[in-house]
Amino acid sequence: MKIKLGIIGFGGMGKWHAENAPRAGVEIAAVCDIEEEKQQDAIKKGYKLYATADELLADKEVNTVILTVPNYLHKEMCIKAAKAGKNVITEKPAAMNVQELDEMEAACKEAGVFFTAHQNRRWDRDMLMVKKAYDENMLGNIFTIESKLHSGNGYMHEWHIYKKYGGGMIYDWGVHLIDQILFMMPGVKIKSIYADIQNVLHEEVDDYFKIIMKMENGITVHIELSTYILEYQPRWLVAGDKGTMIVKNFACDGNIYRTGKMLEKLPPQITETEAGPTRQFAPVAPGGIVTEPLPEIQTDWVDFYRNVDDVLNGRAESKIKISEVRRVLAVMEAAWKSAETGEAILFE
Template sequence: MKIKLGVIGFGGMGKWHAQNAPRAGVEIAAVCDIKEERWSEAEEMGFKLYKSADELLADSEVNTVILTVPNHLHKEMCLKAAATGKNVITEKPAAMNVAELDEMEAACKKAGVFFTAHQNRRWDRDMLIVKKAYDEGLLGNIFTIESKLHSGNGYMHEWHLYKKYGGGMIYDWGVHLIDQALFMIPGVKIKSIYADIKNVLHEEVDDYFKIILKMENGVTFHLELSTYILEYQPRWLVAGDKGTIIVKSFGCEGALYRTGDMLKKLPPQITETVAGPTRQFAPVPPGGIVEESLPQVETDWVDFYENVQGVLDGTEESKIKISEVRRVLSVMEAAWESSKTNKAIIDFE
């Protein structure tokens, strides 16, 4: 079955899917949007246009839909699409909560249609570099992974400003950072979750969070996002007993650092620094730390739709399983509870 995609919601992400999914052989069968200002643009781009989701869902040429509407509409649109026999892809977050997701999954199973979420950040090169280091043991036993995303752009816009529409950064990027963490070390249980979620510039929705996941295998994830930190920290800092990795940004500048032989041979001694005498935190002498290039990975987001095509053809399993999406939503709910009560959620899994 060739994917004949209907794009429900022709805003930024809807337009992005319409323009990029064809790289995977996807046919854009139709698009729809309720906003008049988007109609002429869709027609100018050559797409068949509908002015409501119901009209698009009635089109027999469409066999799969991508839901690129505000978060609070995902469940409603998913249930409608499943009832008309369409395969369903939702933008993230797939649902506002676990209960909604369970209802959506049940409806798709009942209708016999495929259901997944577009977790596109699983194809990010910066994250996959870190995952490769973890999978191949390049840093030895990893004890901490910091995943940070900072912006100086400040205020959010449009429906992202409102709780009732599923606004805020936990729903926007939190779902990505959590999904990346759980994808990076699959099958490892979460021992505890602690979160600090703040409204720094926005009255109604979160724009800062720090989520700490302590994993059963000894790794601690530190997930932090802010829309208003003006000097960015590295996108990734990963430390093990055999080395450290720094990935500075999405552009993947950075390096892998290891202990040089010179550092191993240094005698114990106290060094005078501007902060006073110290032994353990004295400056490392030249040659004490050796810098290596980051591991290389190949990745292309188009693999997402190629995988969906494989699932529909019966030749592949979905790379983004609803059980994984459910786990991410469960972590998000626990993070809100932790921040509200100022207590860690212990024995989470």
């Protein structure tokens, strides 16, 4: 079958789907939005337009929908779409919590339709570089991974600043950052979760969080996001006993660093440094650290739709399973509980 997509919500991401899904052979069958300005934009772009989701769901030509509406509407729209016989793709987060997701999944199973979430950042080049290093043991035994995302733009926008609509950064980027780590280490259990969640500039919703996950394989994962850190830290720092990887940004600037020769013992004398007298943290001698380029990765967000097409035509399994989406939501719930209690949460 050919995917004939109905886009419910024609804001920023709705427009992205309309412009990019056709690269994977998807036909944009219809769009809808309740705001007149967005309706006019859809008309100018030549899309079949509906004013409401109910009207779009009644269109027999549409066989699949993407929900690009505020987070709190995902459950309602998903169940309506399933009952209308449409395959359902939700933007992230798929639901506000695990219970909502379970209800959505049940509705889709009862209707016999496909259900998944658009976790497009599984196709991010920077993350896939780190995953390649992990999969291929490029850094030896990894002991820590830091995933950081900082912005100096400060305030969030539109409905994202309101709790009742599902705003806040954990619901926004947090879903992606957690999902990337779990995707990177499939099957690895999380022993504990500790989180610090703060409201720096926003009254209702979080705009800073740090989540620390102790993994069963011995890796400590640090996930940090802020909308108001003005000097950005590297997007990724990954350290193992055979090297360190730094990915500075989404442009994938950075290197792998290794020791040119491993010191068998520290120098016999104490060295005077800016830090004072020390041996352990004296400057490394020339040639002591060498650099390598980051691994090459080719990727495309639209591969998400290529996979959905394969699933609907019986050629492949979904690369984003609802069980994986559920686990991310469970991590988010544990993070909120940890932040509230100030204690680490035993997880799996």
